[in-house]
Amino acid sequence: MTTTEKYTASVTTDCLCENEDGTPTSECFDCYEWQKDGVFELIGMWQTLNDITEDDTILINGTGMGWAKQDGYKYTNILELHGALALDGDFKIEWYWEDGELTARRWSHDEPVGTGLFTFTVMKGEED
Numbered sequence: 001m002t003t004t005e006k007y008t009a010s011v012t013t014d015c016l017c018e019n020e021d022g023t024p025t026s027e028c029f030d031c032y033e034w035q036k037d038g039v040f041e042l043i044g045m046w047q048t049l050n051d052i053t054e055d056d057t058i059l060i061n062g063t064g065m066g067w068a069k070q071d072g073y074k075y076t077n078i079l080e081l082h083g084a085l086a087l088d089g090d091f092k093i094e095w096y097w098e099d100g101e102l103t104a105r106r107w108s109h110d111e112p113v114g115t116g117l118f119t120f121t122v123m124k125g126e127e128d
């Protein structure tokens, strides 16, 4: 039997700041920044596993995006990957790590039940 290694990290534009008693704070203390730490951790694991450098291109494939549930793709790199799925406006993104595979899903105003899974493919850059 093999054990499945599974982690999830999420970011949301909703403020998650709390007072010590657990009630929401009246102002935001940049919680989006600390939410991103978990995402950076998963992306870092994926980068290490696949030996990804800053010269490599990452192809993002997405399905079920926007109000029309469109498919699409986008190229990015390892430095921009953490923000590549962000939208203008409010959203939530969950990143999943399962046995070395990185995927993600997004929720937003036009994506109330979430997008399909985003997948990420590394295209190695030229070595020179």
Ligand SMILES: [Zn+2]
Residues within 6 Å of the ligand: 014, 015, 016, 017, 027, 028, 029, 030, 031, 032
């Ligand atoms: Zn906050």
